[in-house]
Amino acid sequence: MAIEFTLNGKPVSVDVPSDALLLWVLREDFRLTGTKYGCGRGQCGSCTVHIDGQARFSCRSPMSAIEGKSVTTIEGLSPDGSHPLQKAWISGQVPQCGYCQSGQIMRAAALLQENSSPTHEEIVTHMDPVLCRCGTYNRILRAIESVIEQG
Amino acid sequence: MNRKETRALTAGLPLNRREFLKTTGAGLTFAVVLGPAAFSAAKPSYQESSIGAWVTIDTDGGILILNPAAEMGQGSMTALPVILAEEMDADWNDVRIENSPIEPELYGNASFRMIMLTVGSFTVSGYFDQLRMAGAQIRRVLMDSVAREWNVPRAELHSEPSAIVHSSSNRRITYGEIAAFAESPSELPDISESDLKDPESFRLIGRSVPRRDIPAKTNGTATYAMDIHVPGMVYGMIQRSPVHDGRPASYNKAEIQSLPGVLTTVELDYGIGIVAETIHDVLKARNVLKIDWARGAQADGFNSRDSQAEYAEIPGSGRVEPRSVTHTGDVPRAMRRAAKTYSADYLSDHVYHAQMEPLNSVVSVTDSGVEVWAGSQAPYNVRTSVARVLDVPLENVVMHQCYLGGGFGRRSVSDYVVEAAHLSKAVKKPVKLIWTRPDDLQYGQFRPMNLQRMEAGVDANGTLTAWFHCIVGDGGGLLTSGARIPFYGIPNQNIELCSMSHGVRLKHWRAVGHGFNKYAIEAFLDEIAQDQGIDPLEMRRNLLKDSPRALKVVEAVAEMADWGQKPTNGRAFGMAFAERSHSLAAAVCEISVDSDGQIHVHRFWCTVDGGIIVQPENASAQIEGAIVLGLSSTLLESITLSDGSVDQSNFHDYKLIRMSQVPEINVSFISSKERPSGIGEPGVPVVGGAVANAFLALTKKPLRHMPFTPERVLEVLG
Ligand code: FES
Ligand code: FES
Numbered sequence: 001m002a003i004e005f006t007l008n009g010k011p012v013s014v015d016v017p018s019d020a021l022l023l024w025v026l027r028e029d030f031r032l033t034g035t036k037y038g039c040g041r042g043q044c045g046s047c048t049v050h051i052d053g054q055a056r057f058s059c060r061s062p063m064s065a066i067e068g069k070s071v072t073t074i075e076g077l078s079p080d081g082s083h084p085l086q087k088a089w090i091s092g093q094v095p096q097c098g099y100c101q102s103g104q105i106m107r108a109a110a111l112l113q114e115n116s117s118p119t120h121e122e123i124v125t126h127m128d129p130v131l132c133r134c135g136t137y138n139r140i141l142r143a144i145e146s147v148i149e150q151g
Numbered sequence: 152m153n154r155k156e157t158r159a160l161t162a163g164l165p166l167n168r169r170e171f172l173k174t175t176g177a178g179l180t181f182a183v184v185l186g187p188a189a190f191s192a193a194k195p196s197y198q199e200s201s202i203g204a205w206v207t208i209d210t211d212g213g214i215l216i217l218n219p220a221a222e223m224g225q226g227s228m229t230a231l232p233v234i235l236a237e238e239m240d241a242d243w244n245d246v247r248i249e250n251s252p253i254e255p256e257l258y259g260n261a262s263f264r265m266i267m268l269t270v271g272s273f274t275v276s277g278y279f280d281q282l283r284m285a286g287a288q289i290r291r292v293l294m295d296s297v298a299r300e301w302n303v304p305r306a307e308l309h310s311e312p313s314a315i316v317h318s319s320s321n322r323r324i325t326y327g328e329i330a331a332f333a334e335s336p337s338e339l340p341d342i343s344e345s346d347l348k349d350p351e352s353f354r355l356i357g358r359s360v361p362r363r364d365i366p367a368k369t370n371g372t373a374t375y376a377m378d379i380h381v382p383g384m385v386y387g388m389i390q391r392s393p394v395h396d397g398r399p400a401s402y403n404k405a406e407i408q409s410l411p412g413v414l415t416t417v418e419l420d421y422g423i424g425i426v427a428e429t430i431h432d433v434l435k436a437r438n439v440l441k442i443d444w445a446r447g448a449q450a451d452g453f454n455s456r457d458s459q460a461e462y463a464e465i466p467g468s469g470r471v472e473p474r475s476v477t478h479t480g481d482v483p484r485a486m487r488r489a490a491k492t493y494s495a496d497y498l499s500d501h502v503y504h505a506q507m508e509p510l511n512s513v514v515s516v517t518d519s520g521v522e523v524w525a526g527s528q529a530p531y532n533v534r535t536s537v538a539r540v541l542d543v544p545l546e547n548v549v550m551h552q553c554y555l556g557g558g559f560g561r562r563s564v565s566d567y568v569v570e571a572a573h574l575s576k577a578v579k580k581p582v583k584l585i586w587t588r589p590d591d592l593q594y595g596q597f598r599p600m601n602l603q604r605m606e607a608g609v610d611a612n613g614t615l616t617a618w619f620h621c622i623v624g625d626g627g628g629l630l631t632s633g634a635r636i637p638f639y640g641i642p643n644q645n646i647e648l649c650s651m652s653h654g655v656r657l658k659h660w661r662a663v664g665h666g667f668n669k670y671a672i673e674a675f676l677d678e679i680a681q682d683q684g685i686d687p688l689e690m691r692r693n694l695l696k697d698s699p700r701a702l703k704v705v706e707a708v709a710e711m712a713d714w715g716q717k718p719t720n721g722r723a724f725g726m727a728f729a730e731r732s733h734s735l736a737a738a739v740c741e742i743s744v745d746s747d748g749q750i751h752v753h754r755f756w757c758t759v760d761g762g763i764i765v766q767p768e769n770a771s772a773q774i775e776g777a778i779v780l781g782l783s784s785t786l787l788e789s790i791t792l793s794d795g796s797v798d799q800s801n802f803h804d805y806k807l808i809r810m811s812q813v814p815e816i817n818v819s820f821i822s823s824k825e826r827p828s829g830i831g832e833p834g835v836p837v838v839g840g841a842v843a844n845a846f847l848a849l850t851k852k853p854l855r856h857m858p859f860t861p862e863r864v865l866e867v868l869g
Contacts, residue, residue, distance in 0.1 A: 020431045028430045033378035034371015039588040043802035074371035081370035089369040097224030098368030099507040099556030133507045134224045135779025137810040
């Protein structure tokens, strides 16, 4: 069944089962592999994308619910990796293995879109769903706060 | 691109490789092939290698340095080239980094039996001398070439970043320009240690060069094996036995094979594989797969909680013959003479790696050879394992190393690649094998659970005179790692292992046994100190008085954390010391406990003596990460097995630490000119002890079972 939606700003159509999960459609059908599989049950946040501007677990999103929606992945966050968060991630030397970081950045970006000056507590609460086994949390926090400070 | 003859310095370069360099024609290149002279006669084992050298200098000045180690987040992909570039005097802006071919005889770790294995925090420390030497040899070759070209003595030349300078004639020539005319020496120049740079004049080492892998890890372009697509690729999954070594008796083969997209099923010793056209097809078929398992595996009926509870009966029972780990003095005599003796048991549970990228690989088996894409800590083992199971010559197995979405010890075995080789062989197509998170967890290889029986004797001054430590569990060397206390001056020591076998999968986990052994050792010390009315810092000062380097680390962390300050209400501080991978670490943490029994860690300080710190910023990140992982395992993580099967399946019932539970972390390093030691792991072992000791200081009650979950905390607090 052809499902139409907007992907990183462009209209797309994909022929997959309606219960196929957005995560795998992005990764294996569109080959946008920046969105990662970590747990498949909404526990790790590695698969976080924006659906109509909200941070969502793509592993919990069947394609039937994506029809007509606008999906943004890490590849579409900025045309050249120059989103302020991406720059802050580099200057703060945040990633280690890097596997969770698309999810971290996408989740942080959704927060800043809604609230340009969240408190420390608001950031932590918002970011808690995304696991990082390498333990980069404090650097993530500092990078987000540095973007907020710069306005 | 302009194709010209490639000029190569080919000392010791096997002929076919030399030919290869001549014919690649990626512009004019100048390849310096260097390695320890002993390996100059290395036979080519790898036909597909792109470049058989550590370094290639292009005539336009670009410098390619190969990285031999797995990049799994530890940053050695940048740190190793930094070491070589330092001695070579390369301008870092000219340097490009690529993964080396998987050829241990050229790219193996010289202080690690020339193997290519990224484990044990041995990468920077192991390659350090080797890469400095290679860099210095390259610089010497370049200088000799210039000396000949300009007809000046080499002694009148010096190097600047990516250039050689003759000051008296005011001439300067870049490495790229040298590449255009340099001649190959018949033998590599001899370099002695005195030809190496004085650490005082390092420009790159110790200066925190930004990691080269990081930009790609912020925009989704970093390629993990999970991200590989090759033409014609299909998808595989495997249902593995829930009980280790269990075998499938029967399964709904006909039903699975009739499902849409399913290409075949593959019967393995310990599971059933499915290969299907798309990821969606294989996920669906996986849900329909029903396997009946034969019983009879050793782990059938194994219950980890019951077994662990029985461990306490083992030491001294005669049921298990203890194996000595180390033995000095006369412990029984010292115990008899002690003014007071102590005894306590500490328990730790099984722990799972939980690297964020579940295991996976892409393998393409064809008649002409095998291609593998994987992220592996042991890439050469991948090649040999695949060659063995497919019965093909080693040189026909090509391994493309990818970024590892975490390793922590799980990715140094090749099970997840061999499996894909079986599946690909069955369908004669490239197969991407994906382990789901439940697969990865339930077929995990765990840090083993254990019991530590600790006994000690002190004299009338409270000085430790006798030390007995018996570890009980399954896992052999995985259990004894970190049991020794080489820095603590206790004259009579008896450390031993009572080894059991449960038939479950066990494995190295970041810092191996140090995680639980150092917890038990450090927690026991503080219990004794508390009973004796000795401050924990004072206790360690006494124990370390003949180990000045270790004492310095403890003093440094005490100073950083302002040890002795009065804690705010409801909080307390704890300290621990540990050695790991030849590095020394000491930590202080500040905790509180809430009424639900939840331990909150507020601040954590850690000082490490790791010798020369090649990449301070990254080293700091490694220690931070190790502390976070250490806290996660200390507070939360527990794998249990019932009737041989793992009880947990995903992150809802195997919880990892999240941002809200992470303390403020402060890391410092001892300034040193000693050669580097390990950085990836030494942050882990100090965590359990520091937290337990803070808890003891706060509540006067010991925590003797890791992880310190709220239930266990409440039980201890009564
Ligand atoms: S993969 Fe979606 S939350 Fe883990
Ligand atoms: S950087 Fe490795 S899991 Fe976050």
